[in-house]
Amino acid sequence: MSAFLALLKRDLTLAVREGAALGTALGFYLVVVAMLPLGLGPDLKLLSRIAPGILWIALLLAALLSLARLFEADHEDGSLEVMATAPLPLELAVAAKALAHWISTGIPLALMAPVIGLMLNLDIALTPALIATMLAGTPAISFLGSVGAALTLNARRGGLLLALLVLPLYIPTLIFGISAIGFAGVAQHGFGASFLILLAISVASMAAAPVAAAAALRLQMS
Amino acid sequence: MNPMQTLTQRLANPTRFMELSRAVLPWVAAGAALFIGYAMYLVFFVAPPDYQQGETVKIMYIHVPSAWLAMMGYAIVALSSFGLLVFRHPLADVSAKAAAPIGAAFTLAALITGSLWGKPMWGTYWVWDARLTSVLILFFLYLGLIALRSSLEDESLAGKLTAVLALVGVAILPIIKFSVDWWNTLHQPSTGFTSTVDPSMRTPLLISAVGFTLLFIALHLKGMQNEILRRRVKALRLAEVARGDRLASAGAE
Numbered sequence: 001m002s003a004f005l006a007l008l009k010r011d012l013t014l015a016v017r018e019g020a021a022l023g024t025a026l027g028f029y030l031v032v033v034a035m036l037p038l039g040l041g042p043d044l045k046l047l048s049r050i051a052p053g054i055l056w057i058a059l060l061l062a063a064l065l066s067l068a069r070l071f072e073a074d075h076e077d078g079s080l081e082v083m084a085t086a087p088l089p090l091e092l093a094v095a096a097k098a099l100a101h102w103i104s105t106g107i108p109l110a111l112m113a114p115v116i117g118l119m120l121n122l123d124i125a126l127t128p129a130l131i132a133t134m135l136a137g138t139p140a141i142s143f144l145g146s147v148g149a150a151l152t153l154n155a156r157r158g159g160l161l162l163a164l165l166v167l168p169l170y171i172p173t174l175i176f177g178i179s180a181i182g183f184a185g186v187a188q189h190g191f192g193a194s195f196l197i198l199l200a201i202s203v204a205s206m207a208a209a210p211v212a213a214a215a216a217l218r219l220q221m222s
Numbered sequence: 223m224n225p226m227q228t229l230t231q232r233l234a235n236p237t238r239f240m241e242l243s244r245a246v247l248p249w250v251a252a253g254a255a256l257f258i259g260y261a262m263y264l265v266f267f268v269a270p271p272d273y274q275q276g277e278t279v280k281i282m283y284i285h286v287p288s289a290w291l292a293m294m295g296y297a298i299v300a301l302s303s304f305g306l307l308v309f310r311h312p313l314a315d316v317s318a319k320a321a322a323p324i325g326a327a328f329t330l331a332a333l334i335t336g337s338l339w340g341k342p343m344w345g346t347y348w349v350w351d352a353r354l355t356s357v358l359i360l361f362f363l364y365l366g367l368i369a370l371r372s373s374l375e376d377e378s379l380a381g382k383l384t385a386v387l388a389l390v391g392v393a394i395l396p397i398i399k400f401s402v403d404w405w406n407t408l409h410q411p412s413t414g415f416t417s418t419v420d421p422s423m424r425t426p427l428l429i430s431a432v433g434f435t436l437l438f439i440a441l442h443l444k445g446m447q448n449e450i451l452r453r454r455v456k457a458l459r460l461a462e463v464a465r466g467d468r469l470a471s472a473g474a475e
Contacts (some may be wrong), residue, residue, distance in 0.1 A: 015345055022341055154374060162434035164362070165370060168362040172394070172401040216383055216386045219386070
């Protein structure tokens with residue numbers, strides 16, 4: 001357990017000290033959201049209606065951008081091989097890295113969403129629901145993404161390939177996230193079943209994704 | 223040892239697989255041609271037009287078998303991937319590699335015929351309906367498998383990584399299916415060849431489904447044969463280059 005925490009702390013420290021990764025993801029998030037009204041026209045009613053969807057999709061793309069680097073640096077300098085041969089199972093090492101990605105990217109993006117949502121005339125009453133669904137859904141994005149990052153570690157055109165592999169896997173998260181926000185908009189309090197399913201998807205991917213990602217990494221290092 | 227085990231073990235020898243598949247392939251191909259030909263005869267000359275849909279109902283005889291084979295294709299890829307990762311069966315990777323493009327082609331055929339059928343019936347080529355969306359996602363998963371395999375130079379590694387992705391896809395397909403089912407629906411549920419379809423249409427549909435399934439098997443066997451031959455040619459070329467290198471270094475001394 002202490003090795004798990006040490007790895008988590010190391011990855012978070014790296015994310016904070018590098019800084020650029022998070023800044024780039026947030027900047028990308030802002031730019032994508034700013035581009036859409038330019039394409040759709042400045043109709044505030046329309047933007048207010050589709051704001052949760054735009055924010056969710058921009059979040060997926062921004063998180064995807066940073067996932068490509070999840071194992072790359074460790075692979076280049078050899079520390080990934082050290083993790084693979086360490087007493088801590090590689091599955092847990094992968095889980096620590098994915099968790100660090102969630103804390104360093106998923107949470108900041110989720111917290112930024114309502115602020116950027118102001119540009120889209122997002123209904124202020126929806127803000128708690130938006131943040132809650134994003135916090136509940138982003139673990140699934142980080143953990144499922146770790147499988148894609150592990151599979152494309154040695155691939156040519158890795159970044160584009162990662163998007164092709166991982167985006168279809170994000171569909172349930174997106175659908176239940178949006179439907180939970182829709183439910184909150186109608187019912188005033190509580191999110192209903194969609195929010196629980198969203199949590200279930202996140203928990204299931206936290207349990208299953210490290211196994212697949214670790215298998216993929218092992219195949220490439222043996 | 224049970225007989226199934228011995229059959230898969232016997233097939234693990236590529237030479238024996240080549241012999242067996244060479245013997246079986248002509249029969250499967252001829253059966254596919256016969257069944258599809260007979261089904262097309264029934265479809266165009268015997269089966270009645272639908273009382274509501276008119277002649278457009280004939281699209282069904284291609285659309286339904288394609289949709290079924292789209293799913294069967296993924297099942298074959300997934301089973302082969304399991305065989306590769308768990309049992310390290312030497313032909314499993316060949317089978318998975320051969321099945322993916324065929325499955326993708328049938329998925330695309332189901333999407334295109336469905337789209338052409340949707341225009342006269344629903345008034346639009348595409349709706350964001352649960353069934354259509356989940357088949358589209360199946361198509362994306364196929365594309366992901368093909369793209370991942372082609373992006374790696376080491377073929378054995380590419381096969382294993384693609385197998386991991388195929389198994390992840392199997393785990394997530396039901397979730398995707400349920401999520402889009404709850405989200406939006408227009409497409410009718412499957413009738414499963416049951417009695418709600420009149421025999422005058424059910425019989426040609428069944429024959430067509432059998433014919434297209436045989437076609438899939440024939441294409442899959444041929445694809446596997448080609449892949450085995452391609453690997454042999456590659457191995458021979460590499461051996462030749464290695465021998466050339468040896469001779470050159472011997473001559474230089």
